[in-house]
Amino acid sequence: MAYDELLVEVSEQWVGTITLNRPDQLNTFNSVMAGSLYKALLDLDNDPKVRVLVIKGAGKAFCAGIDVHELEGQTTLSYREWIERMERPLVAIAKLHKPVIAQVHGVAAANGMGLVAAADLAIAAANARMGLTAINVGLNCVGPVIPVSKSVGRKKALELLLYGDLIPAEEALNLGLINRTAPKEELDEETRKWAETLAQKSPIAVQIAKTAYYNAEDMAYQQQFDYMNEAFARLCSTDDAKEGVKAFFEKRKPVWSLK
Numbered sequence: 244m245a246y247d248e249l250l251v252e253v254s255e256q257w258v259g260t261i262t263l264n265r266p267d268q269l270n271t272f273n274s275v276m277a278g279s280l281y282k283a284l285l286d287l288d289n290d291p292k293v294r295v296l297v298i299k300g301a302g303k304a305f306c307a308g309i310d311v312h313e314l315e316g317q318t319t320l321s322y323r324e325w326i327e328r329m330e331r332p333l334v335a336i337a338k339l340h341k342p343v344i345a346q347v348h349g350v351a352a353a354n355g356m357g358l359v360a361a362a363d364l365a366i367a368a369a370n371a372r373m374g375l376t377a378i379n380v381g382l383n384c385v386g387p388v389i390p391v392s393k394s395v396g397r398k399k400a401l402e403l404l405l406y407g408d409l410i411p412a413e414e415a416l417n418l419g420l421i422n423r424t425a426p427k428e429e430l431d432e433e434t435r436k437w438a439e440t441l442a443q444k445s446p447i448a449v450q451i452a453k454t455a456y457y458n459a460e461d462m463a464y465q466q467q468f469d470y471m472n473e474a475f476a477r478l479c480s481t482d483d484a485k486e487g488v489k490a491f492f493e494k495r496k497p498v499w500s501l502k
Contacts, residue, residue: 271308273310351372372410
């Protein structure tokens with residue numbers, strides 16, 4: 244299936260890769276790419292041949308934010324509709340059943356940094372940089388800071404939001420914005436191996452784990468345990484849970500359900 248301003252491919256190892264494909268514009272979000280990305284995320288989440296999704300960027304950068312050429316001449320109401328369209332892919336990721344990995348190189352700025360933070364997992368080139376940079380052109384990143392704040396906490400989130408500095412990958416790693424780094428020339432290979440390792444896990448166990456985590460995230464402490472215990476009980480009754488335990492005792496690799 245073709246998507247405007249994206250490249251989408253599915254490997255034989257259960258990994259679906261979405262490449263932001265506006266390299267001449269540093270993969271900045273416009274209305275077309277935002278709509279395509281949202282649709283591609285939903286389509287791959289429903290594709291039985293996909294267990295893990297990867298988002299990357301073509302060219303020199305992962306994503307440099309939003310294309311400011313679309314800013315001119317709108318009303319307040321149309322601005323509201325427009326920015327919701329830009330951020331719809333970020334909001335969607337937490338609602339997908341399958342895990343999403345961001346593969347970051349070059350710069351991830353503004354909405355690009357928000358996309359990295361919104362992804363379930365992230366790996367970045369060691370020389371990558373990211374930041375909530377819109378404040379530097381008289382705007383702000385009050386949408387992207389929402390997923391960023393989930394990783395770094397209030398004080399650091401406000402610093403990133405108000406100062407607009409680009410931070411190096413090593414600092415992003417220490418802040419919890421990304422999970423790991425790799426040398427630039429090894430980033431593709433390391434991401435591929437990391438995604439394929441995750442794709443070898445039980446699909447139903449991974450999907451229940453992700454869904455339960457996001458659903459319970461903002462619940463009260465005791466309520467989180469109640470919800471997670473129910474999720475675990477549902478998982479225990481699945482064929483994959485029975486197969487996994489059986490394979491463990493039989494000292495063999497499990498054969499998961501194709502879900």
